[in-house]
Amino acid sequence: MSEPLAPPPLTNDCFSLPPGTHWTPVSEAHDMLRARLSVVVGSETVALDAALDRVLAENAFAQRSNPPQPNSAVDGYGLRLADTTEGPNSLPLVDGRSAAGAPYHGQLPEGHAIRILTGATVPDGVDTVILQEDVTTDGAQIAFHGGLKSGANIRRAGEDVNAGDVILPAGRRLTPADLALAAATGMSELSVRKRLRVAVLSTGDELAQPGEQARADQIFDANRPMLLAMIEQFGFEPVDAGRAPDDRDQLRAMLDQAAQDADLILTSGGASAGDEDHLSALLNESGAMTLWRLAIKPGRPLALGMWNRKPVFGLPGNPVAAMVCTLVFARPAMGALAGEGWQMPTPLMLPAQFGKRKKAGRREYLRARLQNGAVEVFASEGSGRISGLSWAEGLVELPDEAQDIEPGTPVAFYSYASFGL
Numbered sequence: 001m002s003e004p005l006a007p008p009p010l011t012n013d014c015f016s017l018p019p020g021t022h023w024t025p026v027s028e029a030h031d032m033l034r035a036r037l038s039v040v041v042g043s044e045t046v047a048l049d050a051a052l053d054r055v056l057a058e059n060a061f062a063q064r065s066n067p068p069q070p071n072s073a074v075d076g077y078g079l080r081l082a083d084t085t086e087g088p089n090s091l092p093l094v095d096g097r098s099a100a101g102a103p104y105h106g107q108l109p110e111g112h113a114i115r116i117l118t119g120a121t122v123p124d125g126v127d128t129v130i131l132q133e134d135v136t137t138d139g140a141q142i143a144f145h146g147g148l149k150s151g152a153n154i155r156r157a158g159e160d161v162n163a164g165d166v167i168l169p170a171g172r173r174l175t176p177a178d179l180a181l182a183a184a185t186g187m188s189e190l191s192v193r194k195r196l197r198v199a200v201l202s203t204g205d206e207l208a209q210p211g212e213q214a215r216a217d218q219i220f221d222a223n224r225p226m227l228l229a230m231i232e233q234f235g236f237e238p239v240d241a242g243r244a245p246d247d248r249d250q251l252r253a254m255l256d257q258a259a260q261d262a263d264l265i266l267t268s269g270g271a272s273a274g275d276e277d278h279l280s281a282l283l284n285e286s287g288a289m290t291l292w293r294l295a296i297k298p299g300r301p302l303a304l305g306m307w308n309r310k311p312v313f314g315l316p317g318n319p320v321a322a323m324v325c326t327l328v329f330a331r332p333a334m335g336a337l338a339g340e341g342w343q344m345p346t347p348l349m350l351p352a353q354f355g356k357r358k359k360a361g362r363r364e365y366l367r368a369r370l371q372n373g374a375v376e377v378f379a380s381e382g383s384g385r386i387s388g389l390s391w392a393e394g395l396v397e398l399p400d401e402a403q404d405i406e407p408g409t410p411v412a413f414y415s416y417a418s419f420g421l
């Protein structure tokens with residue numbers, strides 16, 4: 001007679017941390033990724049009007065100063081301060097004027113003033129501009145009160161940017177304002193990184209394609225449209241690598257194709273060690289696999305590997321975990337691969353509108369949004385509750401240490417926008 005099987009103690013907490021397992025803290029996972037990842041994309045030159053959202057490959061230098069010449073900040077009259085006194089003044093006007101794009105060629109004679117418009121080059125001899133509202137004129141002369149400051153209403157050459165200055169650093173993702181700065185300083189094209197191509201592959205026999213007839217036991221593939229859209233919003237090139245069934249050979253072939261088409265592969269599902277977790281099994285076979293048990297909720301199983309020399313992030317299948325892992329791990333990794341550098345957003349510290357008792361030993365992310373300057377969280381922490389992802393405007397991050405959060409406790413809120421969404 002064999003001994004009856006002895007059951008383990010009941011935890012009923014799939015997030016309990018069994019003793020003996022190494023739970024990789026988020027910061028340790030970040031350090032490891034950072035150390036291993038470097039830029040994988042080349043560079044190309046693009047016209048300014050095609051450079052929005054691209055990553056600068058090298059420092060950009062001002063070709064010319066802004067402004068290139070001194071110009072007037074107002075509509076008014078240019079004069080020499082030395083020709084004025086405190087108290088009432090009058091000066092004769094010269095014939096002609098200086099307008100933006102139609103400068104006055106010549107020197108202002110001593111004891112005279114000249115009509116000048118906003119943006120017009122300041123003629124030689126003018127060191128001060130008086131606002132037209134401070135002047136009376138009959139067209140031949142102007143009368144005004146003295147007490148002006150030297151250089152008043154004149155924008156100095158190069159007061160914004162000097163020729164030769166670094167205007168934008170390598171690694172910068174170009175914004176509309178950056179394009180204005182580059183244009184103003186005489187650049188018409190920029191050297192940028194080729195876009196990082198990111199393949200997205202869903203796995204699992206239970207998945208049906210939106211629009212397809214789904215069997216009763218199937219669910220629609222929600223992760224792929226979400227991840228492809230996130231990649232697009234991050235400014236990378238999404239590559240739809242399809243949906244792989246729970247079949248090792250087919251998954252292998254689809255990974256081969258994805259590795260050919262992209263610089264990085266994101267998969268979702270099959271990341272842990274269940275009977276049908278083919279992704280982690282294949283990455284294991286390929287010999288370059290780390291299955292992390294991350295001390296994070298949600299998103300505990302994250303498989304990292306290489307497939308035909310392309311990095312693979314095996315995201316957990318639950319959509320909430322897939323999104324959190326993408327924001328917290330894959331997004332900064334993509335930045336490093338794309339030449340932007342590893343970046344994590346800075347959170348806003350805002351008062352909680354909720355209460356929670358959090359255990360020590362893992363970092364937690366809750367779906368959150370702002371209401372009257374405080375952070376409220378979604379009613380459920382369930383990792384399959386996609387409605388909460390849509391309800392939220394971002395994530396609240398609770399630190400690894402234990403924390404009793406009472407309403408009013410400051411918590412770290414990361415808006416979706418801070419990640420680039």
Ligand SMILES: Nc1nc2c(c(=O)[nH]1)N[C@H]1C(S)=C(S)[C@@H](COP(=O)(O)OP(=O)(O)OC[C@H]3O[C@@H](n4cnc5c(N)ncnc54)[C@H](O)[C@@H]3O)O[C@H]1N2
Nearest residue numbers: 014202221222223224269270271272277315316317318321
């Ligand atoms: N005995 C244990 N079971 C599980 C544990 C555990 O610690 N012990 N951890 C749970 C956690 S947490 C997660 S997360 C999942 C991770 O599993 P996998 O990454 O292997 O993912 P799957 O099992 O394939 O799928 C999980 C879940 O997500 C659904 N899914 C998958 N892909 C999609 C998709 N493209 N769109 C929408 N939903 C998707 C899938 O149907 C499953 O319901 O493991 C837990 N189990």
Ligand code: MOO
Nearest residue numbers: 298299300318383
């Ligand atoms: O990592 Mo699983 O919930 O965290 O869904």
